[in-house]
Amino acid sequence: MDLSQSAELFEANRRFIPGGVVSLNRRVEPEIAFVRGKGSRVWDADGNEYIDYHAAFAPYLLGHADPEVDGAVRRALDDGWTLMGSGTTPWEGRAAELMAGCVPSLEKVQFTLSGSEATYHALRLSRAYTGRDQIVVMQGGYNGWHDEVACNVMNPIEQVGPRVSRDEYPFLPMSAGMPSGVADRVHVLNFNDLDAVEWAFKSFPVACLMSEPILQNVGIVKPKPGYLEGIRELCDRYGVVWVMDEVKTGFRHAVGGYQSLAGVSPDLSIFGKAIANGYPLGAIGGRAEIMDLFIHPDLSKRVMIAGTYNGHPVPIAAAIATMEKLTREGEYLYPRLEAMGKRMEDGLKETCAVFGVTATVARQGSAFCLYFMDHEPTDWHDIAEHHDMARDLRYRRALIERGIYQFPLPTKQGSISAAHTDDDIDRTLEATREVFRSGV
Template sequence: MNAVGTGAPLAERARAAIPGGVNSGQRSVPGITDLVVARAEGARFFDTEGRAYTDYHAAFGPQLLGHNDPDVSAAVAAVIREVDLCGVGVTPGEIELAERLIELVPSFEQVLLTSTGSEATFHALRLSRAVTGRRLVVKFQGCYHGWHDAVSLNVISAEDALNRPDPISAGILPEVLESTVVLPFNDAEAVRRLFADHGDQIAGVIVEPVPHNIGCVLPTDEFLITLREQTTQHGAILIFDEVITGFRHALGGWQEISGITPDLTTLGKAFANGFPLGAIGGRADLMQQFSSRPGGSAFFAGTYNGAPVVVAAALATLTKLTEQPVHEHTFRLGELARAGLREVFAELDLPAVVTGYGSIFVSYFMPGPAPRTYSDLLANRADLFVGYRRKLIERGIFELPLNLKRSHISYAHTESDIEQLIDGTRDAVRAALSETTELGAGASTMGGLVRES
């Protein structure tokens, strides 16, 4: 029983009934306290006060086609009239989706569906341990792979928490944290050294091939090649977590772009355009170890796996991604945005690195060159990164005001949206600069640093 009545403002009712008033720790954003979203369409969402926001947050990335894409919605509406979840056997949609994924993603010989990216990465790591009989897994500082214990460490760490286990949650057993080795991203030498010393204990290596949970840090060829070579040489499983890069950067993900084929790949976000879907796929000899095959030793389950509504959304999304110039459009707007933002920061004489890939962009407030590893990002001015985004929101443009978060362009955004983004950014940065200068800041504050998406 709570004391807030149904006549109270919605946000207040939310806080009374839901811890923090939102359904994810990642939606608990300082400065955004009373946002109740009423509607979303195309490149925009609308709050219950009638305000419109041009959306570059895109719910942390799924809506590559834009909100409420009409073709995806129509496919969902059609399937709802035919079949819902039966929890036995398989539906024709699941078969078609699996076959299409295998055609598109280079590492996929077989694939299983989950409801979220976290489940997919969980299963990938457990399978790695099941098939190798080894204990250790490896992740990289700055990469996020979901909320489960084995990967809940060293995402956005403060400087003094680098080079030691830095859990993002209380309640994780120390022995679990100790079983995950964290290395710096793009450090091929550190990978070689770890394998030389402990190669026979490493079950798997999981990596965001482009760590987008800290904006955008592009991998060197040497780094990805080394991961492939060392895991192969030492019998460990290489897992590409393509929950963000999959479909958004190319239909075959970063593995298609880089030419490096992992053993297992996890997917999520963009392939169902906002419907809850994840996938794990890869080498058939590994996938055959899941318990969906009788006798498979790695237990695999999930009441909602392959739910027809979500599968229909994915099939419609893949059809549109394949048949329409989605990548051409979003990549062109991405280039326009990055070029325009670079000009703005040059005009303002502000040290900034505008980077990204394709439809993703991010502006770090630090001198160049573009970051290659997490510790490079400690030079970013978090006060300005968050501050200008708060000012942008006042101007009806939504980039998430959390340090190091990336922004996304969808098929529904237009050139005129990007022009507004560039003009809005100029105004917002000016306004934020005048406030940080008034505060005598100038220096980097680490406020909001310990966050991940």
């Protein structure tokens, strides 16, 4: 596989960009410079074509460069939807109305440009609402890059320590440069462990519990039956704000978010990624009583939300088109995604069985992960202790050599889009057979 142009671009870009990448998460091997995307495909600088399951960390639910979404963006530009930066606009109102129409727990909505900004605002709102400082997050969960939540995603077991219940894990920051004292305000618990949640709520002044409903930054780790209902009940009992981070699950699994499938109602929800099919948008929404702290008449109680580019018309136009398409076509689009996901799951399981590979496939709809372990994981400890990370990495790199792009980092979710076809899935399964045949 020729990656010489990629190598040249990396070398050139490293002159002015540290590492040649603009998000640390994109620093992986093989180093590839991508130049084009369309539908289920991406192309690199050397002309290699890939069936893409990375989907830029999952926003592309409709596929790269969806004609309807991109058409709406072009129309918005032609119609003079420029950034006004004063007052309101019809289009942000339309986007908020669509969101509230899709997700029943959203009485009020605000827009940011990224998921991280939205989770940041959720912390402030929760603290202002409860008058408490401390927060609960999950081991193996990811809620953005800012202090307090940028911690404990994929740490090796030696750092995390043995599994605990009714206790917390050490705060393991993902970045240097956080101020001292951050760890004192953050409690990192095991996903799927309600006893730990109750212990933390009883023991500390907790403002909010922030968590993905499915851990989708370490593959697919689903909530056990009753877990999300249990969180609702405990948050109610202890006056804690439940912030459901739907940045990865929202719109990917249902227009009502994963919360609509689970039948639960968080206090605040965070959206991003699939909401605008690849354009930069984040959203925070939820109970009016909490959201209205953004306009509290008493300045000492008002929570600040600001941003020159908040509600920028380009991502807003993309979000409107995406949500309109998903609400209009969801009835058959989601079942089709489910069918392709099932085809992938069944095919991978069968292939593993044929080649005697110990593995399991965890999947929710169009999002899947092949784990080299003999059971579906229930939390990060389970993965860290049982999943063959080295084999996972070799497998992903071998697939890339065969024109299948799954992010070359162990446990990263595969994302099927509406632009994929059964033929894409079958070609992926054929590549998987080749990889196992080659002894990887």
